[in-house]
Amino acid sequence: MVEIEQSTMWQEGFENRLNGKLPWQNWSLYKMNYEMTQANLIPDFSGLQCIKYLPMLTPLQHQINAATTVIEEMHGKAILADEVGLGKTIEAGLILKEYMIRNLVQKALILAPASLISQWVEELSMKFHIPAAAYNKKYSLDGCDVVVMSMDTAKKSPHSERIYEQNYDIIIIDEAHKLKNHKTQVYQFVQGLKKKFCLLLTATPIQNNIFELFYLISLLKPGHLGSYEAFQAAFSASKHSAQHHEFLQELVHQVMVRNRRDNTNIAWTKRHVQIVPIHFSPEEQALYTQISQLDVSNPITRLTLQKELCSSKEALYETLSKMPAPPEEILAELQQLTINSKAQKTVELIQQINNKVIIFTEYRATQQYLQAFLYENGITSVLFNGKFKKSKRDYMKHLFKEHAQVLIATEAGGEGINLQFCSHVINYDLPWNPMKLEQRIGRVHRLGQNEDVQIYNLAIENTIEQHILSLLYKKIDVFEQVVGELDAILTNRSKE
Amino acid sequence: MIAMNSQQINQFLHDFFIETGCDVERQEELLHVQLSIEMDKKIMNRPFYWRYIEATNGEPNPAQLKLTTSLQRGQGEIIHFGSPRLQQIYRVVEEFGAYVQMYEEADVTASQVLLTPWLAVNYKVAYCCDCTKEVLYSFGLNLMTGYMVLDFHSSLIQKNLIPTKPANGFCVQHIIAPQRGLERIQAALNEIIVEDDHTWANEAIVKWQREQRILDYFYDGVDDKPEMYEIEKQALQERYGAKIKMTIVNGGLFYLK
CATH class of the missing domain: 1.10.287 (Helix Hairpins)
Structure with missing residues (x-):
């Protein structure tokens, strides 16, 4: 028989009324108590109760379905892997609210990037009436049932110890792809947390290789994909056999909800993606050859230098001049260089577009150079990066919307800003990781976008950028093999 | 079970403030409330203010609330099913509406009316694992005969009940002590639960x-x-x-x- 828990609280109060120690109470309030209890009753194990508690919120059908699936089929442990912009936060909020209403969760810990903490607190309290607070080290965690903090803070002492002392019923981790490496402190910190319920939110569960997904799932449900060796074998087999392939996909989807734009009931605008090939000028090409032949101890350094030159001489100069033995000759030649073919092409593109554009670059030096170069060409721009405080981010967004044609963002600006009023994205530099591109595109291709979205991926011929391109294609293949289809990132290629 | 609609919530709030000694003025969906000191302490979350007033013998100034049960943004704090304020009031109702002793009003023309003692107990039973389900059981036990009924509450609310014994009413002394009655009800509930589908x-x-x-x-x-x-x-x-x-x-x- 099932364990029964019975409270004797009422009984004590009743005795105190019988022996006259306390007065009897009000009949109207008695009836109201019954009425309210009846209205708040959970009539069924299944179905979302939280909807009736949230009449001001109108969740989309795919969000309701996702929350229901996580609770009823995955029993509260899942990766929410919707494509960017479909409302993973809403899904997580629905799940959290449902568990709180059902009394299965009292204490919740939410880990998010520092820049998104206030957004989480606001959404939970405004949209879900969940009294969440941003972590403040001055106050004890005892008094705060729903707390939001950054992963970087949480993993460190003394915060990690304070968290371990608490008994959280649910752990929610936003941008969970930051846990892809099992050797990091943050991974091990999360591994040590008890996860009665756990939600991992990421649009990009695989970034560079399949084992990232293995470690993410092993964090959520150790053993679900077997041991590392077993998984490795299964994955190699899946490359060659359709049967193994299906099996692996099914295992993954037992713990993962992934809505794609195409299978929501929303009319999405189209996404047009193209690669814009660029040719170096002879001077640039000569420098590139020199850089490629430079004698460096670490081959990674060479890749970095090559990549930087493909971006701007400013980006390269910063790294070169900081080297232990700066190659003076190259530095001198670099200063002579007057043409940046990629920047020129960018200006042409912007003039052609004749509308709002976001440019993503990987380098701060390039970012500043581009602003100056655009200015010389009569193009107004604002700079943006993820380290900005929320007020500054909002201000920059406002400036971009009202006063500038271009927003130039660094990689770190890729999260937590929504710019649906713009529909053109130039990927000035290509990252190694295709999911970063997806995150960038997600800033504009999301709910509220009314125009078709145009993506331009700039790549210089006969350089490292071509190699990056082919690598990106390979990584996208792995993702699609295990997780499922991806929206266009590099080109609108047709599937075989 | 359907949650409460905005009309029901409006009535609920109105009744609550009246019954707890606050002043309420209702203009359609809008409620202007002057809280009593006790209710201010219960629902306004400002213990420091009250400690200060009491320590300094200051003039207490309980808060006024402007609440609306309309979901359109306009005047007043919007109260709907699930809003934190309503949950807070529910907590107060749970505390202040837990124990009653009531008498059925007798026909004034009758010389004497015998009143039989009943024990009423309303239980909430929750089945919990990775999900939950709750059931409300309303028991009534005749403390003279030991006769037990279910869904007792719905028959009680049909009756004309008053908190003091009517002048012509005569309360029969119980045979089953209320504490024993509670045990009997508890045993009956256990039986229902054992029989239930698990x-x-x-x-x-x-x-x-x-x-x-x-x-x-x-x-x-x-x-x-x-x-x-x-x-x-x-x-x-x-x-x-x-x-x-x-x-x-x-x-x-x-x-x-």
């Missing part, structure tokens, strides 16, 4: 065992299992361990014709 608990055990096997497989061959293993095992128990929670919502003594 597929949910069996299903939870199956899910639990399956996940335990997966976990064990992950640590197969590891002699000294790491702390992580124990943490995960504990999490499985907390998630799938089936439990039945019984709480008494309210109850009391009723002297009925």
Whole structure:
């Protein structure tokens, strides 16, 4: 028989009324108590109760379905892997609210990037009436049932110890792809947390290789994909056999909800993606050859230098001049260089577009150079990066919307800003990781976008950028093999 | 069960403030409330203010609220089913509406009316594992005969009940003491629960065992299992361990014709 828990609280109060120690109470309030209890009753194990508690919120059908699936089929442990912009936060909020209403969760810990903490607190309290607070080290965690903090803070002492002392019923981790490496402190910190319920939110569960997904799932449900060796074998087999392939996909989807734009009931605008090939000028090409032949101890350094030159001489100069033995000759030649073919092409593109554009670059030096170069060409721009405080981010967004044609963002600006009023994205530099591109595109291709979205991926011929391109294609293949289809990132290629 | 609509909530709020000694003025969906000191302390979350007033013998100034049950943004704090203010008021109602002793009003023309003692107890029973379901049971026990009925509350609210014994009413002394009555009701509830369908608990055990096997497989061959293993095992128990929670919502003594 099932364990029964019975409270004797009422009984004590009743005795105190019988022996006259306390007065009897009000009949109207008695009836109201019954009425309210009846209205708040959970009539069924299944179905979302939280909807009736949230009449001001109108969740989309795919969000309701996702929350229901996580609770009823995955029993509260899942990766929410919707494509960017479909409302993973809403899904997580629905799940959290449902568990709180059902009394299965009292204490919740939410880990998010520092820049998104206030957004989480606001959404939970405004949209879900969940009294969440941003972590403040001055106050004890005892008094705060729903707390939001950054992963970087949480993993460190003394915060990690304070968290371990608490008994959280649910752990929610936003941008969970930051846990892809099992050797990091943050991974091990999360591994040590008890996860009665756990939600991992990421649009990009695989970034560079399949084992990232293995470690993410092993964090959520150790053993679900077997041991590392077993998984490795299964994955190699899946490359060659359709049967193994299906099996692996099914295992993954037992713990993962992934809505794609195409299978929501929303009319999405189209996404047009193209690669814009660029040719170096002879001077640039000569420098590139020199850089490629430079004698460096670490081959990674060479890749970095090559990549930087493909971006701007400013980006390269910063790294070169900081080297232990700066190659003076190259530095001198670099200063002579007057043409940046990629920047020129960018200006042409912007003039052609004749509308709002976001440019993503990987380098701060390039970012500043581009602003100056655009200015010389009569193009107004604002700079943006993820380290900005929320007020500054909002201000920059406002400036971009009202006063500038271009927003130039660094990689770190890729999260937590929504710019649906713009529909053109130039990927000035290509990252190694295709999911970063997806995150960038997600800033504009999301709910509220009314125009078709145009993506331009700039790549210089006969350089490292071509190699990056082919690598990106390979990584996208792995993702699609295990997780499922991806929206266009590099080109609108047709599937075989 | 359907949650309360905005009209019901409006009535609920109105009645609540009246019954707790606050002043209420209603303009359609809008409620202007002057809180009593006691209710200010209960629902305004400002203990420091009240400590200060009491320490300095200051003039207490309980808050005024402007509430609306309309979902259109306009005047007043919007109150709907699930809004924090309503939950807070629910907590107060739970505290102040837990124990009553009531008498059925007798026909004034009758010389004497015999009133029989009944014990009413309303239970909330929650079935919990990785999900929950709740049932409300309303018991009535005749403290003279031991006769027990279910759904007692709905028959009580049909009656004309008053908090003081009517002048011509004569309360018969109970044979079953209320404490014993409570035990009988508890036993009856246990019987209902035992008879109930518990597929949910069996299903939870199956899910639990399956996940335990997966976990064990992950640590197969590891002699000294790491702390992580124990943490995960504990999490499985907390998630799938089936439990039945019984709480008494309210109850009391009723002297009925």
